[in-house]
Amino acid sequence: MNFRGSITKYDEQGKALPKGKNVLSQYKKKNPDSLIFDSKSEYNTWIMLKTLEGKGSITNLQRQITFPLLPKMNWFNNVKSKNEVIRPLTYIADFVFTEDGKTVVMDCKGWKYKEDKNGKGKWLVYKDDVYIIKKKLFLHLNPNLIFREN
Numbered sequence: 001m002n003f004r005g006s007i008t009k010y011d012e013q014g015k016a017l018p019k020g021k022n023v024l025s026q027y028k029k030k031n032p033d034s035l036i037f038d039s040k041s042e043y044n045t046w047i048m049l050k051t052l053e054g055k056g057s058i059t060n061l062q063r064q065i066t067f068p069l070l071p072k073m074n075w076f077n078n079v080k081s082k083n084e085v086i087r088p089l090t091y092i093a094d095f096v097f098t099e100d101g102k103t104v105v106m107d108c109k110g111w112k113y114k115e116d117k118n119g120k121g122k123w124l125v126y127k128d129d130v131y132i133i134k135k136k137l138f139l140h141l142n143p144n145l146i147f148r149e150n
Helices: 021-031 041-054 129-141
Strands: 059-070 073-077 082-086 089-099 103-109 111-115 121-125 148-149
Touching: 041 059, 041 089, 059 129, 089 129, 129 148
Parallel strands: 103 148
Antiparallel strands: 059 089, 073 082, 089 103, 111 121
């Protein structure tokens, strides 16, 4: 499956942003306080969670929260004969909120329509190898948090 995340971004009204070079950065300059969502699924989840927060079912709703997985490291590269830095590894959760006194981390996954060689198609949840590894590290390092995929 050749899928690299959503190409289409959505604004806080659920409208698709135009595609093209530098369109997203221009939109952010014009609307610095506006929320941008990576997929329609993420936007719909935000609306659902805001409704639950308004009803008092959840509290402390946050977006795009970064969790450290591995710290920055220095190592000696034998091939180049010099010290190099490995950047820290982080997991960015789409949503974090409190429900019944417990912290919940929620991630929205994209969908991809895939056809087989006979032309029959089906919708598949997109989970690449990087996401799977980061999720496993996150779950190992944060056993006290509740993790949900939507």
